[in-house]
Amino acid sequence: MASAAKAAVEAVQDGVKKLAVKEGSTNVLERRLFFIPSFKIYGSVAGFYDFGPPGCAIKQNVTQLWRQHFILEESMLEVECPAVTPEAVLKASGHVDRFTDFMVTDAKTGDCHRADHLLKAALEALLEDPKAGLMPEKKSEAEDVLARIDELDGPGLGAALTKYGVKAPETKNDISAPFPFNLMFKTSIGPKGDTVGYLRPETAQGIFVNFKDLLYYNGGKLPFAAAQIGQSYRNEISPRAGLLRVREFTQAEIEHFVNPDDKDHPKFASVQDVTPLLFSCALQTNEAKRPEAMSLGDAVAQKIIANQTLAYFIGRxxxxLVGIGIASERLRFRQHLPNEMAHYAEDCWDAEVECSYGWVECVGLADRSAYDLRAHSAASKTPLEAYEKFAEPRYEQVLVAKPNKAAIGKQFKKEGKPLQESLDALTQEDAACIKKSFDEGKPATVSAGGRDFEVTPALLDIKQEEQKLSGRKFTPSVIEPSFGIGRIIYCMFEHAYYARESNEDKSVFRFKAAVAPLKAAVFPLVQQPELNATARSISAALTRAGLANTVDTTGTTIGKRYARTDELGVPYDITVDRTTIDGDGSVTLRERDTTAQVRVHQDAVAELVQQLVTGAVTWQMVLDTHPAQQPAAEDNT
Amino acid sequence: MASAAKAAVEAVQDGVKKLAVKEGSTNVLERRLFFIPSFKIYGSVAGFYDFGPPGCAIKQNVTQLWRQHFILEESMLEVECPAVTPEAVLKASGHVDRFTDFMVTDAKTGDCHRADHLLKAALEALLEDPKAGLMPEKKSEAEDVLARIDELDGPGLGAALTKYGVKAPETKNDISAPFPFNLMFKTSIGPKGDTVGYLRPETAQGIFVNFKDLLYYNGGKLPFAAAQIGQSYRNEISPRAGLLRVREFTQAEIEHFVNPDDKDHPKFASVQDVTPLLFSCALQTNEAKRPEAMSLGDAVAQKIIANQTLAYFIGRxxxxLVGIGIASERLRFRQHLPNEMAHYAEDCWDAEVECSYGWVECVGLADRSAYDLRAHSAASKTPLEAYEKFAEPRYEQVLVAKPNKAAIGKQFKKEGKPLQESLDALTQEDAACIKKSFDEGKPATVSAGGRDFEVTPALLDIKQEEQKLSGRKFTPSVIEPSFGIGRIIYCMFEHAYYARESNEDKSVFRFKAAVAPLKAAVFPLVQQPELNATARSISAALTRAGLANTVDTTGTTIGKRYARTDELGVPYDITVDRTTIDGDGSVTLRERDTTAQVRVHQDAVAELVQQLVTGAVTWQMVLDTHPAQQPAAEDNT
Structure with missing residues (x-):
């Protein structure tokens, strides 16, 4: 087969496989209440999902693992701030003015659509339509617009929508010109109704506004990191794609504050050999457009990643992600292209995970320089700075300006007061400017109190002096890893899902034990009081060991009960039978993915499961040291 | 001393002590960032608090312990639902119409005040004012109004405010008549602005709307409990009292669904000997007005607590609460008086904890009967019922009504259709009514399709028949324990706080190890690279053992470093000195409350601390088995 044809067939096979995973996993995920549309009995509202019991347990496990991996391991300062946020905070951060998507409305129905989504769908349809018969140059023009959609502003989107004659979906009515729609949920704080508040669109701002206190808490020392896990809110125009684009979601964000002159990380050596797929700007813009595996040590040495701290967090x-069950070959770190990045950002990388929806941004890692602290400092009139003591004192030439108070008073009387204040607060730049005029033998013009003053050396003495500096104040840079917990969990679901080879109707989630919603299920083989009692006492022992578990005393066949727990991704099933009561006291312990079974004494099984869950022993070690149990026929049907 | 005078002196001493605890703890809590007003650099907004690093860690520990104690132990179904909630849900629950406080406004400034707060303050001032010279009957009248404030409706509050001439505080302006103010934060969902949403005022509703799915998930079986931990929101009119009355707070709520005919609990025996202070209706209304300790077994047997399930949750x-550090003698369960309870509630008890603000409601435990499920079932037109299979089939007399279709068609032609439909859907009550008329030889009148029909036995055959019933559908009752996590934590802070007897400037929190924000701190005695390195490696071992810890390498005196960690309630401090490096390899391990110190080998100390934290060994056991270290003088200064 020609390689192009082979690639095409493989692509189709790959597509079919992904669709099967999506359909299979979605079926199980909704039926077993991993997550479900919220407020279902009231017809639901787009963009809101509930986590049901297994989903909620998994989310708890993932956030606790995150806390252990990041906060505990790095001694980060965790904070918890309200979601309701007064306008001043989000005005300063830029969200009130700029946290918008462009919207168009249906001219007849008034229905709202995202302008970029409509344009994208229209261009994709045009390019795929064999009847469109596009000329090569028109085709390449359309492809170019499609590639640059994210860069278009309102007028740009409007022009493109007009050019390609885009109509409202379904109704095919005309659409309005695009206009910006702020994505924040607005509310009012207090009874008077005069204090505007918003639901925070990200958790980060709560950390920035506390920077001063957190620095003090850390003994005034940099670097340090603060973290927050909590709900954020975005009033999406038309949410879709399940858990991937929702209106309320859990974020876990870190703000690592660092001296802008020293972004090395003391623990970088611990991740320098980690070798993720990196999709740098260069690789995105070359011919092949493929990410490449590269060690983080090399990526920093070759200046592909801007600094050690950013690379450290990419490694962590x-x-x-791999630790909680994301497949490493379906995880890549994509660098932002220069036109994607905010002007103040130094370097940004997204952790993208491949799932049936394509490559999904799950984590953003950005070196945001001093932007956020400067913005809040200016708006709140509160210095948000750190102090660096120099190892050796430094000597610097500074201009010292001394206004002659008596002369100013004499010359300008009362009106001299604003001038006096202005001269007292001269910056080094202003002083240099005035000194230049004086050196040229000219007076300088100084604006103060709404008028101009002519200032001569008689009114202001300016001298250059050497000053000893033992340290300096500066605004720290911030490196921000920001995790979307729901997206990560959804991708993990897809990566963990498979159908048994022996029976494609049997769905399994191969969750890591630490992530699994229940660590074990206990079954009495048949419904007998003695077996039930033993099952309950094993369950109690599991609970004492801190292992979430369930007892299934329905009389259903053991095969069906195994299938039920496989669907929940329960790693270990324990079956109590007559041998447990009348024989050697052993129970059956079955592992989910191999479906292999061994006999273990009932008094030892809870501890053994605990060791398996913590990784102290492996399933292979258990197989090697315990007698095997032949699975009953029904387990394989 | 006469007993009354003695009691008065004790009350004053008690008051002074409480004030000292409040001031001391508030000072440390704010200075060490346990919690701080939110958005401080923007001037803050009343009713919003951030948890800083130690507070956030404690809150995490408390919620994880809650999860372990309730959810894991009882195999509850945990769910997580959005805070943004569409209006229909909260209309059905009654919150849109009735979740209000009465507000008055200042006639000149427009400032808002809670009507009941103003009335309470005015009455208290009046009763305490020696110059008021109230007649005994006026005094008792004012006392009576004060005691019944919570029962007053809008007009009642208005009349009392007028009667006592209450003015606006501070300005002393006239106030408006009281009017209801809804405490929910309102917002708008989606871009069109036509979907009203609110921030949920409690997490419970998310469980009720999922009842059908959760029952299915539980195999259709009762009883079962679902739980949710999450943020709730109340736009308080004038928040005060710190963490006790805030506008955004964390709730942990349980809805235990149960057959209304059987509210026994299978695990009741495990709590029947628990003996809390119970403040029943009878004790609240008798002369002494004091709670009494009573075992839960007795309380249920004597029908003081309505049923085993409610008593089980009181015990748990x-x-x-005692397990996380609430003092048992400052914890009471107060029963709601009949006039406090909603009409549908069967029995309600509040867990109240005494702190410097008085007795604070921290947990509400209510048997809410079938109210919530019935309300959502009616509003959503979705049956929210469970099915009970009878142990033995039951036989019941039922009326079977068979309309004579042909006769109806003949008599009423087309217009008979609504009558036919109406007769097909007759309830047992309606059928009994019609049968009564027939038995009396009269026709019955049936309304259908907007008109009345005269129905005779020729049109409708009604017979009494015996039916075999193998089960029944019913709406479950719900027993709801609802925890305010912030209030519990605040009270725990006060109960844990003390000043060292040796030095009253030294504040300590005697947090339980499981609750403490950090389990250990590691100090190099002096600033030397070798000591620092050893301290870091001990810290890493603690982290591997899952124990949050910190390293303090500031050169400050060890006494000051102990004082710093005492303020954070860190239970164990580890000091590395020259003996660790040059001698026997031991470090100093110091316990917070005894301040006793022992020498432990550096390689064993992390595991020993872990055993202390989990309770596997006690501090006394450590004292008995390890050589003592005499504290340096500075530790006691």
Missing amino acids: TYLF | TYLF
Whole structure:
């Protein structure tokens, strides 16, 4: 087969497989209440999901693992701030003015649509339509617009929508020109109704506004990191794609504050050999457009990643994601292209995970420089700075300006007061400017109190002096890893899902034990009081060991009960039978993915499961040291 | 001393002590960032608090212990639902119409005040004012109004405010008549602005709307409990009292669904000997007005607590609160008086904890009967019922009504259709009514399709028949324990706080190890690279053991470093000195409350601390088996 044809067939096979995973996993995920549309009995509202019992347990496990991996391991300062946020905070951060998507409305129905989504769908349809018969140059023009959609502003989107004659979906009515729609949920704080508040669109701002206190708490020392896990809110125009685009979601964000002159990380050596797929700007813009595996040590040495701290967090993120069950070959770190990045950002990388929806941004890692602290400092008029003591004192030439108070008073009387204040607060730049005029023998013009003053050396003495500096104040840079917990969990679901080879109707989630919603299920083989009692006492022992578990005393066949727990991704099933009561006291312990079974004494099984869950022993070690149990026929049907 | 005078002196001493605890703890809590007003650099907004690093860690520990104590132990179904909630849900629950406080406004400034707060303050001032010279009957009248404030409706509050001439505080302006103010934060969902949403005022509703799915998940079986931990929101009119009355707070709520005919609990025996202070209706209304300790077994037997399930949760709540550090003698369960309870509630008890603000409601435990499920079932038109299979089939007399279709068609032609439909859907009550008329030889009148029909036995055959019933559908009752996590934590802070007897400037929190924000701190005695390195490696071993810890390498005196960690309630301090490096390899391990110190080998100390934290060994055991270290003088200064 020609390689192009082979690639095409493989792509189709791959597509079919992904669709099967999506359909199979979605079926199980909804039926077993991993997550479900919220407020279902009231017809639901787009963009809101509930986590049901297994989903909620998994989310708890993932956030606790995150806390252990990042906060505990790095001694980060965790904070918890309200979601309701007064306008001043989000005005300063830029969200009130700029946290918008462009919207168009249906001219007849008034229905709202995202402008970029409509344009994208229209261009994709045009390019795929064999009847469109596009000329090569028109085709390449359309492809170019499609590639640059994210860069278009309102007028740009409007022009493109007009050019390609885009109509409202379904109704095919005309659409309005695009206009910005702020994505924040607005509310009012207090009874008077005059204090505007918003639901925070990200958790990060709560950390920035506390920077001063947190620095003090840390003994005034940099670097340090603060973290927050909590709900964020975005009033999406038309949410879709399940858990991937929702209106309320859990974020876990870290703000690592660092001296802008020293972004090395003391623990970088621990991740320098981690080798994720990196999709740098260069690789995105070359011919092949493929990410490449590269060690983080090399990526920093070759200046592909801007600094050690950013690379350190890329490494820790990789280890976290793979640790909770994201397939490493379906995880890549994509660098932002220069036109994607905010002007103040130094370098940004997204952890993207492949699932049936394509490559999904799950974590953003950005070196945001001093932007956020400067913005809040200016708006709140509160210095948000750190102090660096120099190892050796430094000597610097500074201009010292001394206004002659008496002369100013004499010359300008009362009106001299604003001038006096202005001269007292001269910056080095202003002083240099005035000194230049004086050196040229000219007076300088100084604006103060709404008028101009002519200032001569008689009114202001300016001298250059050497000053000893033992340290300096500066605004720290911040490196921000920001995790979307729901997206990560959804991708993990897809990566963990498979159908048994022996029976494609049997769905399994191969969750890591630490992530699994229940660590074990206990079954009496048949419904007998003695077996039930033993099952309950094993369950109690598991609970004492801190292992979430369930007892299934329905009389259903053991095969069906195994299938039920496989669907929940329960790693270990324990079956109590007559041998447990009348024989050697052993129970059956079955592992989910191999479906292999061994006999273990009932008094030892809870501790053994605990060791398996913590990784102290492996399933192979258990197989090697315990007698095997032949599975009953029904387990394989 | 006469006993009355003695009691008065004791009351004053008690008051002074409480004030000292409040001031001391508030000072440390704010200075060490346990919690701080939110958005401080923007001037803050009343009713919003951030948890800083130690507070956030404690809150995490408390919620994880809650999860372990309730959810894991009882195999509850945990769910997580959005805070943003569409209006229909909260209309059905009654919150849109009735979740209000009465507000008055200042006639000149427009400032808002809670009507009951103003009335309470005015009456208290009046009763305490020696110059008021109230007649005994006026005094008792004012006392009576004060005691019944919570029962007053809008007009009642208005009349009392007028009667006592209450003015606006501070300005002393006239106030408006009281009017209801809804405490929910309102927002708008989606871009069109036509979908009203609110921030949930409690987490419970998310469980009720999922009842059908959760029952299915539980195999259709009762009883079962679902739980949710999450943020709730109340737009308080004038929040005060720190963490006790805030606008955004964490709730942990349980809804235990149960057959209304059987509210026994299978695990009741495990709590029947728990003996909390119970403040029943009878004790609240008798002369002494004091709670009494009573075993839960007795309380149920004497019908003081309505049923075993409610008593079981009172017992579990007691064990939880005492387990995290609430003093048992400052914890009471107060029964709601009949006029406090909603009409549908069967029995309600509040867990109240005494702190410097008085007795504070921290947990509400209510048997809410079938109210919530019935309300959502009616509003959503979705049956929210469970099915009970009878142990033995039951036989019941039922009326079977068979309309004579042909006769109806003949008599009423087309217009008979609504009558036919109406007769097909007759309830047992309606059928009995019609049968009564027939038995009396009269026709019955049936309304259908907007008109009345005269129905005779020729049109409708009604017979009494015996039916075999193998089970029944019913709406479950719900027993709801609802925890305010912030209030519990605040009270725990006060109960844990003390000043060292040796030095009253030294504040300590005697947090339980499981609750403490950090389990250990590691100090190099002096600033030397070797000591620092050893301290870091001990810290890493603690982290591997899952124990949050910190390293303090500041050169400050060891006494000051002990004082710093005492303020954070860190139970164990580890000091590395020259003996660790040059001598026997031991470090100093110091316990917070005894301040006693022992020498432990550096390689064993992390595991020993872990055993202390989990309770596997006690501090006394450590004292008995390890050589003592005499504290340096500075530790006691």
